Every structure is written in structure tokens, then in C-alpha cells.
Amino acid sequence: QVRLVESGGGSVQAGGSLRLSCVASGIRFRSIFIGWFRQSPGEEREAVGSISVSDGSTSYADSVKGRFTVSRDNAKNTAYLQMNSLKPEDTAMYFCAAGLYVADRTRPQEYSWWGQGTQVTVSS
Secondary structure (H helix, E strand, C coil), X not given: CXXXXXXXXXXXXXXXXXXXXXXXXXXXXXXXXXXXXXXXXXXXXXXXXXEECCCCCXXXXXXXXXXXXXXXXXXXXXXXXXXXXXXXXXXXXEEEEEECCCCCCCCHHHCCEECCCEEEEEEC
């Protein structure tokens, strides 16, 4: 059974930083793509960034480029989302997702497994 567990969310002031973690179990970590998404109430789920665990290649939404970094630690079966220079508009529930065959990393439908989410709140 595949399981993803996020942690690291919280409340920060604008300009602050948070690091989210996503621990994967029940799947060969090196075989997957990890996507980070966020969703605010009444909004669609939005892709933030992603990483191919096998080769480390990453992709980012334009809104977070230069501020957010996705990485992974294969030994810990963990992916990270480092968020710097946070803005109030980054406030959302953040989810990590995993998929085996991901053609379009920005599409939630490409991912088969999802974590429960962790809340990030940025105050001005």
C-alpha cells in the first residue's frame, strides 16, 4: 500500500520560509515522480513543482520560480519543498503526489497517490 505523508506546514509572516516534507512508503522511491500541489478554498488544485526521483530533474510553476525548490533524499524516501520569500498569496493547503508514468507534471490526474495535505498560512 502506497502512502505519502506530508509535514512541515505552519504559519509564517511574509518573507519567511518553510520546508515541507513528503515521506513515501510502499513504493520503489526511485521509480516515481513527486509533484507538489496547492489548493485554496474555492480554487482548483494548482501545480507548484515536481521532481523526477530517478534523475532529479525539476519543474516549477512561474509563480514560485526562484523562491521554491524541490529536492529529494533517496535514502530517506523523502521529497522536500523548500519555500522562501513566502507571500500571502502562497497561503493554501499543500499536497504531495506520486506517480509512476507522468507525462505532464502539472496535471493532478497524472498522479496516482496523494498525501493528506499540510496547511501553509502566510500573513502580511
